[in-house]
Amino acid sequence: MAADNPTIYASMLAKGYTRRDFLRFCSYAATLAGVEASGLATVVKAFETKPRPPVIWLHFQECTCCSESFIRSSHPIVADILFDYLSLDYTETLQAAAGHQAEKCRLDTMKNYSGKYILLVEGSVPMKDDGVYCMIGGESAESILRESAEGAAAVIAWGSCASNGCVQSAKPNPTNATPIHKIIHKPVINVPGCPPIGDVMTAVVTHILVYGNMPELDSQGRPREFYGRRVHDTCYRRPYYDAGLFVESWDDENARKGYCLYKMGCRGPVTYNACSVTRWNEATSYPIQSGHGCIGCSENGFWDNGPFYQHLANFPGFGIETTADTIGTVVGIGAAAGVAAHAIATNIRKKKLIEEHKEESVTEKGGES
């Protein structure tokens, strides 16, 4: 086995950063990982003593928006350092190596750092037709994934593609795109979103670096820290929701006033993500702040729950613009009409139906009716 990597601190010094830079990086990282001020020493210690883990970043069926988001985290020093010093041994988009050389990097890392490297996966895996829809260096995505996951210390699924299939798995899912936690038999940290928030991504990686373990996950494998609450719970338009003040159309007075977008199909109430807390692009804004409802991009199957501008999804099999309410109303009216028709039929047949009652009845004096 090859020698361990140097520590993050050592490699920063080697690159000419000062101790001050290092401490700044530590405090950013601590903030991201949600460590309180008094815990800063733990972070510093971790980065001073723990060897930096090698990282393999795989790309399958995806659009690279997760990578794009990652390099736009608000504290560039963190992303920079993670990229520079994490020793990103393999990532198709950013690595210098190509062809066989590149694949060799991956295989070497897997061999030399077995049980130590972090595996980051972006994209879903096509399972149909032996995976021919995504082949890299002649190998199918599935086999690359299985092989790379084998010796990984931790596996992170970046984005909705790797966590729940995203657009590739939308009906009819032609390639049988499959999220990675359904393929490998290891705990996977799901970081869904299309893309996930850059700061959330850095924070998850930082957590692993600092603590050397998985962050606390929810029932869908997502870090509770960032996916524990709905966009709706911390949305600044929430008071309008409770007040029942809604935008009714995109260009009305209410939209100008910034009322709640619930009736415009906002998915905030059913979407777990940190957008309304961290916001995007250096905390500039997030969709709702910019006047557009949440489309639920971090939720399982969000492409199939459309249209995005409607509260209820279309009812499958009944063509466009048919919701559960349309069907319900039709069935409800049908029931009412059926009941009315039945009442009329009863009245027509009443002689037969209640003949017996008539015969059995008596008048008050006890005489015949």
Place this chain on the structure above:
Amino acid sequence: MAKSKAVPYLRVYVWEFPVRLYHWVNAACIVLLIITGYIIGSPTTIRYADEAYQQYWFGTVRFIHFVTAFIFFFNFLVRIYWGFAGNRYARWKNFIPLSRKQWREILEVLRVDILQIRSGEHISLGHNALAGFIYFLTFLVFLFQAATGFALYSSMSSSWLPGLFTWVIPLMGGDFAVRQWHHLAMWFFVVFSIIHVYLVFYHDYVEGRGTTSSMVGGWKFEKEDILKKK
């Protein structure tokens, strides 16, 4: 005029107080849950102020939905208990057609309801076998609605009861799907209520045994000789 063949009827105490109480609490809850649920799904515009801090009606509608939901749920648990503790008409056996007699009765009720003819097969004094079975299916939908409702509620609550239902969310594939199913099931309750109330009146009419008022006072009426035969 037909000749009178007057027969003596006896008064039978069919629905004990817990069943009647359950029934009306349940009916009231369901009506309220349908109304508030529908409003939650498609809120109308009610504006009596411009600023959020001056009004709160939507929050109130949701609050009523949730409070009613808890009452609905515990009321239902009481009914399940009474299915084991109550009288013969309230027992769980009435709800599941396991005997041949219950199946014969189901056919008879279908004849009465659809073809509007009677063959003479006796229809039980408590729930008829078909009604009982439909109530059983309805109880399953109660459970479904409670499970999906509490699962949705678990994201807004830290109490233990909703917490018991969080497993529903990954099972259905996310909150959106859960809400969609919860919403769809509302229409079951609408349709059930229409048909149920009508059939109560209809059976009261064709059976002449006091069905409608039985849920109020608890009494139904049966021919003396039929009761004696048993």
